[in-house]
Amino acid sequence: MPQEPVPQEPQPGHRALPGHIAAALAGAGGATDSAGQPWAGRSLSGDGATIHNFEDDDGTADAGYLAAVAALAAGTGDEAGVVAALATARVFVPIVASLAEEGDAVAGAHGTELHGDKQADMALVTLKAPDGRTALPVFTSAENLTAWHPEARPVAVYAARAALSAVAEHAELLVLDPGSAATFVVRRPAVWALAKQHGWVPSYRDQAVADAVAASAAGVRALRGVELRPGGGVASAQADGTQLPGGGAGPELRVVLYLEDGLSAAEVQSLVAGLNEDWARNEAFAERVDSIEIKLQRAAP
Incomplete structure (x- = not known):
């Protein structure tokens, strides 16, 4: 992107969500996971337990995505090919801690004030694009995320889930690897297509x-x-x-x-x-x- 985006908070008064996306968001945190498998009766303990889909992930960029971007650069591929590669790619969403509440101050020695324990929430990072729109940064590798924000926690998700999170945060853009050697922006129609797990044509x-x-x-x-x-x-x-x-x-x-x-x-x-x-x-x-x-x-x- 031509200008370095800056973090911002979501703003009110955004476009109403399509029904299918609103329904998907409403279903988040329900009785089943994103694959429709029930949580009830599931054990997350023991050697055979599978906590998530990326336990053996080495943190490197998805090979299909890298190949699609290389084809785009060489003139043998197009934007639709890059977005199609993202549909099955794992990406990292940055999560950072934000202060939620600080304990009441009490008098200390020599006139100082002592504060109780702080409570922190984990929050998605959003960016403000040069045109004023909200963007969600996502990263193809843990290395790129750490270089961009050393204190951010990388959360591995499929790009379709990241797109759904972008919609929930009223972000119209997904920015792949901001600040890296190769940055790619997924614009609003493609973000919605990823969230719906549909194909996209520019x-x-x-x-x-x-x-x-x-x-x-x-x-x-x-x-x-x-x-x-x-x-x-x-x-x-x-x-x-x-x-x-x-x-x-x-x-x-x-x-x-x-x-x-x-x-x-x-x-x-x-x-x-x-x-x-x-x-x-x-x-x-x-x-x-x-x-x-x-x-x-x-x-x-």
């Missing part, structure tokens, strides 16, 4: 998005054509100065509008505003598009 290649844009453009007389392209924020800058053709924070979709000649500034403004309102009302467009930029061009004679 909006600039999504036929449902193309259909929504075409339907809106069909009734606009002064609009001669529309084209969808990757936005200027799709690429991400890496630590060595190279550009990765994916994993940027956005804008991720560029909508090119080909306009007839002779329109006034007011007419162009009204046309663009009308399209924006129409897209915002379209459920497929609103769910599958994270951020857009609009480019105006004169239609060919």
Whole structure:
């Protein structure tokens, strides 16, 4: 990401969650684990007990994810391939202690004050992206997490579970390995797809998005054509100065509008505003598009 994000607290007044994600969150901490296996009757003691899915984890990055990022850099892969690799990858979520309560002060010798034991809560770390949105940092290796925050506790989870945690924290972005040599941002539609364990297609290649844009453009007389392209924020800058053709924070979709000649500034403004309102009302467009930029061009004679 172009700027170093800073920790922040979740803010109120966020977009309502889709029903399937809300249901998944509501079910957390219930009678079964995330795989649907009941907790009742389960023993976590003894040599044969399995505490979690990552007991033999060596803390290194998932090989499938690394291969997908390498393919993206080489031009033989794409963003969708990286997100698909994440769907089955283990990642680390950083947890840090925050002071919850401090004991009452009592008088000590020589006018000093003594405090009772402190109580601390463990909390997810969230970041504030340069555009103001909340992001959840996750790490592909324990080494990357420790280098980023030496005091954070690495909690191993599948990336789909991390995405669900991001939704619960009202974070619209997952940031893979912030501060490392290779950082990749998973934008809101892909975060929701991971949380739902569904496939994801970037909006600039999504036929449902193309259909929504075409339907809106069909009734606009002064609009001669529309084209969808990757936005200027799709690429991400890496630590060595190279550009990765994916994993940027956005804008991720560029909508090119080909306009007839002779329109006034007011007419162009009204046309663009009308399209924006129409897209915002379209459920497929609103769910599958994270951020857009609009480019105006004169239609060919």
